[in-house]
Amino acid sequence: xxxxxxxxxxxxxxxxxxxxxxxxxxxxxxxxxxxxxxxxxxxxxxxxxxxxxxxxxxxxxxxxxxxxxxxxxxxxxxxxxxxxxxxxxxxxxxxxxxxxxxxxxxxxxxxxxxxxxxxxxxxxxxxxxxxxxxxxxxxxxxxxxxxxxxxxxxxxxxxxxxxxxxxxxxxxxxxxxxxxxxxxxxxxxxxxxxxxxxxxxxxxxxxxxxxxxxxxxxxxxxxxxxxxxxxxxxxxxxxxxxxxxxxxxxxxxxxx
Amino acid sequence: xxxxxxxxxxxxxxxxxxxxxxxxxxxxxxxxxxxxxxxxxxxxxxxxxxxxxxxxxxxxxxxxxxxxxxxxxxxxxxxxxxxxxxxxxxxxxxxxxxxxxxxxxxxxxxxxxxxxxxxxxxxxxxxxxxxxxxxxxxxxxxxxxxxxxxxxxxxxxxxxxxxxxxxxxxxxxxxxxxxxxxxxxxxxxxxxxxxxxxxxxxxxxxxxxxxxxxxxxxxxxxxxxxxxxxxxxxxxxxxxxxxxxxxxxxxxxxxxxxxxxxxxxxxxxxxxxxxxxxxxxxxxxxxxxxxxxxxxxxxxxxxxxxxxxxxxxxxxxxxxx
Numbered sequence: 001x002x003x004x005x006x007x008x009x010x011x012x013x014x015x016x017x018x019x020x021x022x023x024x025x026x027x028x029x030x031x032x033x034x035x036x037x038x039x040x041x042x043x044x045x046x047x048x049x050x051x052x053x054x055x056x057x058x059x060x061x062x063x064x065x066x067x068x069x070x071x072x073x074x075x076x077x078x079x080x081x082x083x084x085x086x087x088x089x090x091x092x093x094x095x096x097x098x099x100x101x102x103x104x105x106x107x108x109x110x111x112x113x114x115x116x117x118x119x120x121x122x123x124x125x126x127x128x129x130x131x132x133x134x135x136x137x138x139x140x141x142x143x144x145x146x147x148x149x150x151x152x153x154x155x156x157x158x159x160x161x162x163x164x165x166x167x168x169x170x171x172x173x174x175x176x177x178x179x180x181x182x183x184x185x186x187x188x189x190x191x192x193x194x195x196x197x198x199x200x201x202x203x204x205x206x207x208x209x210x211x212x213x214x215x216x217x218x219x220x221x222x223x224x225x226x227x228x229x230x231x232x233x234x235x236x237x238x239x240x241x242x243x244x245x246x247x248x249x250x251x252x253x254x255x256x
Numbered sequence: 257x258x259x260x261x262x263x264x265x266x267x268x269x270x271x272x273x274x275x276x277x278x279x280x281x282x283x284x285x286x287x288x289x290x291x292x293x294x295x296x297x298x299x300x301x302x303x304x305x306x307x308x309x310x311x312x313x314x315x316x317x318x319x320x321x322x323x324x325x326x327x328x329x330x331x332x333x334x335x336x337x338x339x340x341x342x343x344x345x346x347x348x349x350x351x352x353x354x355x356x357x358x359x360x361x362x363x364x365x366x367x368x369x370x371x372x373x374x375x376x377x378x379x380x381x382x383x384x385x386x387x388x389x390x391x392x393x394x395x396x397x398x399x400x401x402x403x404x405x406x407x408x409x410x411x412x413x414x415x416x417x418x419x420x421x422x423x424x425x426x427x428x429x430x431x432x433x434x435x436x437x438x439x440x441x442x443x444x445x446x447x448x449x450x451x452x453x454x455x456x457x458x459x460x461x462x463x464x465x466x467x468x469x470x471x472x473x474x475x476x477x478x479x480x481x482x483x484x485x486x487x488x489x490x491x492x493x494x495x496x497x498x499x500x501x502x503x504x505x506x507x508x509x510x511x512x513x514x515x516x517x518x519x520x521x522x523x524x525x526x527x528x529x530x531x532x533x534x535x536x537x538x539x540x541x542x543x544x545x546x547x548x549x550x551x552x553x554x555x556x557x558x559x560x561x562x563x564x565x566x567x568x569x570x571x572x573x574x575x576x577x
Contacts, residue, residue: 013392013524014545026395041496096360097370120356125388125397127360127370127409135364140329140439144353144509156443160509161268161353164448164502167326172439178357180509185498215369216406220398224389224549230541230557240558241569244519244540245576247556251516251538253460254484254576 001055001150001173003046004110006103006117006129007075009033009065013122017223024218028092035071038118044182045148046116047079053150055113058082060106062099062208064090073198077189083201088208096124098212100132106206108137112174114155119143119178126216130178142169143178257405259292262344264335265310266354267298268326269445272306274417275350279410280312281418282377283348287313289379290345296424299323299334307426311418315426322435328357329440336365337432344405346377346384351409353509359409369401373527375414392526393549412508412531448503455489455504459516463506463533465491467522467543467562471499476566477521483573489513491529507532521562525550 011017011031018027046057059075061068063085072083086102107115115137117130134141146166147158159167160180171177233243248254261283266273276296283294296312301324307317316338322330335358339347347362349355351373363370375396376387386408388397455461462481468474477488488504495505506513508528518536523529525541525548533539534553541554542562551557558565 011391013394016547017391017394019395037493037496097363100360100364122391124372125390125399127363127372127407128356129360131357131359131361132364135361141357141361142328142440143357158446159353162508163511164505164509165268166446166448168443168446169327170441170443175439181496185496215363215402216371216399217402218397218399219385222396222398223394224396224552230551230554232546232551233556233558235558235560237560237564237568238572240542240560240565241572243556243558244569245572247538247540248460248484248517248573249576251460253517254573 001049001053001114002110002112003050003055003057004107004112004115005039005043005046005057005059005075005080006107006115006133007039007043007059007061007071008036008099008121008129009061009068009071010036010122019221019223024221025093026221033065033067035074036118036121038120038179040186041182042116042118042179043075043078043080044184044186045179048182048184049114049148049150050079056081058084058110058112060084060086060103062086062090062094062102064092064094069203072203073194073201074189076197076201077194078187082204084204084206086206086208088211090208090211094211095126095214096129096132097126097214100129100136101212102208103129104133104136105209107133114173115176116148116179117176119145119180125218126214128178130176134176137176139174139176140171141176141178142171144180145177146181147183148177257343257345259287259290260342260344261287261292261294261346261348262339262342263294263296263312263348264350264355264358265296265298266350266352267300267303267306272309273350273352275352275410275412277311277417278412278415279348279350280310282415283312284418286346286377286379290382292345295342295344297335297338299331304426304428310424312424315424317426317428318431319428320431320435323431325442326354327438327440327442329438330435332358332361332365333433333435334431335362339366341432346405347407349407349409351411355409359407363407368405368407369403370407371399371401372409373411374408375411377408389527392524411527453487453503455487455506456511456513458486460484460486461489461513461515462486462519462521463489463491463523464494464521465523466493468494469563473563474499476563480566480570480573483570491523520550520554521566523550524548525553
């Protein structure tokens with residue numbers, strides 16, 4: 001089975017996100033980037049499918065940050081066979097709409113049977129990439145998937161609803177699947193292995209054709225006003241522990 | 257183009273999802289401002305009663321056996337046809353497992369802009385303005401579509417539900433799109449595993465998030481929970497990493513809990529998590545990031561390191577009881 005995984009980098013949310021001077025975006029230069037956590041799950045699921053059914057995994061992303069190589073090397077260390085990046089003069093905030101168009105062009109020649117991608121990303125302001133890719137490629141899409149089982153000509157998937165309810169679907173290939181979580185936790189790639197791969201790996205470059213325009217524009221980006229509801233406790237962990245214990249006692253949850 | 261606001265009604269297991277009437281309420285307001293109607297579209301089979309329980313101006317009930325269960329491909333075909341026929345100003349879908357399968361694909365097939373994670377939606381001088389809650393709830397982005405019409409996916413709990421309204425006029429029609437030759441086949445629903453523990457039945461929850469750092473620290477939370485006579489629940493990153501079973505997950509793709517006290521340790525408070533726990537009577541949050549959104553819903557908060565706090569609280573509880 002020829003598998004492809006579409007990945008993207010997103011700002012590291014543990015950083016302080018600052019608004020740009022013009023107030024319509026983030027201060028992108030101040031950000032560090034990480035691989036979208038759901039793409040990590042999609043990669044793992046792809047490698048698991050490859051291990052079960054044979055075949056190869058190609059990882060592809062748009063290099064909007066100039067730093068995609070690191071994510072691609074990590075993917076190779078985790079079991080991907082090929083790594084591709086779409087390069088060009090892209091805006092840092094190139095949305096899902098633009099990314100999907102570029103990705104579809106890059107993925108079409110791969111003649112993949114199955115394309116996996118993260119079900120969502122923290123910066124999907126204009127919607128998720130997976131369903132857009134599916135519509136552009138003319139393939140079916142099922143998202144919020146937590147288990148992909150390969151079968152001849154199709155995959156059997158588990159889709160998650162609220163409350164842990166699952167639906168099982170059989171999807172004819174080629175298809176796009178939006179992965180919520182891999183059915184086994186993502187494997188760990190030792191830094192030494194990633195470094196090794198970084199020295200020898202070939203990352204294939206594809207030139208992106210133009211910068212697609214977005215069909216909606218942000219006129220104001222801002223931080224939510226903290227509702228400021230929480231009464232904050234200062235102090236050492238022992239003092240905070242004491243305050244929590246007092247609360248639990250008052251609620252009748254801690255019998256003295 | 258009409259000035260109607262279309263909403264996709266969502267239902268599962270014979271029950272209308274709460275967000276449907278939340279969107280219906282907002283759609284009526286918006287339609288009122290634009291001089292159109294709020295039209296709910298319900299896809300189903302034998303679901304007339306559900307169609308009648310929606311508080312929109314009108315309901316378009318598309319009745320077909322192939323729509324008895326959610327099928328993303330069948331839904332996408334029907335919705336594309338409905339949108340092409342009715343030319344609404346705005347199509348509202350839930351930012352849910354169902355809506356997220358459809359909206360972005362529909363944006364491609366209809367050529368309409370999509371604004372996602374929407375928690376505010378209005379018309380300014382006839383122009384649609386939608387606010388997206390992105391970057392894990394840390395940033396809001398107010399956007400306008402390039403043309404007059406657009407699609408939006410709406411966050412649960414963002415809008416006041418339209419409750420107690422008389423049943424709207426229900427128009428029952430056959431599917432406007434052929435539903436044969438589908439490449440996606442629904443097989444069955446699988447109920448969540450029972451067993452383990454039921455986190456929805458606890459009066460007190462010790463809930464942990466990414467801040468717990470690693471599998472080796474789960475024990476610290478388990479010890480506290482044991483001392484308190486309760487169990488450990490978690491946010492999605494913890495269960496996705498396999499540190500705790502899926503049955504312990506609180507939030508949009510997990511369970512909704514309403515304990516007397518919810519102790520949120522190392523949880524930043526992504527919107528998906530808040531959706532599952534904001535109904536708790538009392539919320540105490542501890543997170544090293546003072547700007548974490550969890551503090552917006554918590555009643556009490558602290559910013560100390562949970563790896564220090566957990567053992568300190570366990571010791572305190574043990575010495576008190």
